Amino acid sequence: MTDIGWGNLAQYEHYGRVGDIKEDFDIISYEDSKGELYSSFKHASHAMLFARNDTVLWDLYKSRAAIMMQMRFDGLLGFPGGLVDPGENPLDGVNRELEEEIGLDLCKHKLQNSDQVVSFVNKSKNLVLHFYGKEVTVNDFSEIEMKTLSAPDYGNETLGMIRPPLYTMGDGYRGLPAFLSNSYAGNSRQELLIGLQHFKILEQDEIEKAVDSWKTFMKTNRQTCGLTNTDS
Numbered sequence: 001m002t003d004i005g006w007g008n009l010a011q012y013e014h015y016g017r018v019g020d021i022k023e024d025f026d027i028i029s030y031e032d033s034k035g036e037l038y039s040s041f042k043h044a045s046h047a048m049l050f051a052r053n054d055t056v057l058w059d060l061y062k063s064r065a066a067i068m069m070q071m072r073f074d075g076l077l078g079f080p081g082g083l084v085d086p087g088e089n090p091l092d093g094v095n096r097e098l099e100e101e102i103g104l105d106l107c108k109h110k111l112q113n114s115d116q117v118v119s120f121v122n123k124s125k126n127l128v129l130h131f132y133g134k135e136v137t138v139n140d141f142s143e144i145e146m147k148t149l150s151a152p153d154y155g156n157e158t159l160g161m162i163r164p165p166l167y168t169m170g171d172g173y174r175g176l177p178a179f180l181s182n183s184y185a186g187n188s189r190q191e192l193l194i195g196l197q198h199f200k201i202l203e204q205d206e207i208e209k210a211v212d213s214w215k216t217f218m219k220t221n222r223q224t225c226g227l228t229n230t231d232s
């Protein structure tokens with residue numbers, strides 16, 4: 001019988017799995033990431049495309065921005081992007097992946113070195129992650145979003161684009177905290193929070209409140225889902 005496991009992903013199987021936690025990833029400078037120390041590491045680049053908007057849902061919740069994330073083939077959320085090919089640099093890698101995964105028109109929206117936001121290393125996994133971010137206009141964002149449906153990877157590696165809700169609703173949980181409760185590839189949840197902070201899309205205290213609410217929910221939900229040992 002042929003391999004029904006991870007197939008050609010097997011060599012990367014231990015990367016970016018659900019058990020990864022924020023503490024596995026240390027921030028490093030882009031310069032350091034290019035050094036000898038990390039030359040044998042796998043590198044991956046992902047990008048957050050976004051457009052600020054001033055729409056308000058039901059006269060209550062400010063949208064703030066449309067951010068492009070995606071549902072991936074493995075059921076995890078993440079940003080468009082992927083592994084950097086041998087001989088390729090992280091910037092060329094992210095532009096190639098954006099063309100494949102979301103059909104990005106590189107003549108108009110090619111990312112530049114100055115769009116690099118942060119890089120991380122996961123030493124236990126020999127993995128370096130580069131995160132880029134780019135602001136586009138609302139019209140460009142809609143156009144890019146529409147084109148994702150005809151991108152080469154749509155329907156297989158990429159199962160649909162999603163816009164995270166950036167507000168927190170009256171119950172203190174629905175909205176961004178609920179969105180943070182999803183399962184994420186690599187450290188893309190952390191990247192989303194860094195992107196919100198870096199581009200000043202949300203205030204620091206709004207981000208912290210949403211993170212607290214998500215963490216409180218996760219503790220409570222473990223109990224209501226029967227995941228806590230109730231024998232004692």
Ligand SMILES: O=c1[nH]cnc2c1ncn2[C@H]1C[C@H](O)[C@@H](COP(=O)(O)OP(=O)(O)O)O1
Binds near residue numbers: 015079080082127191
């Ligand atoms: O959005 C992301 N942010 C950070 N890390 C991510 C993100 N998406 C995936 N990952 C991790 C998971 C793996 O460790 C690598 C490469 O993943 P992937 O994007 O699936 O790469 P390919 O498309 O298979 O080249 O990054």
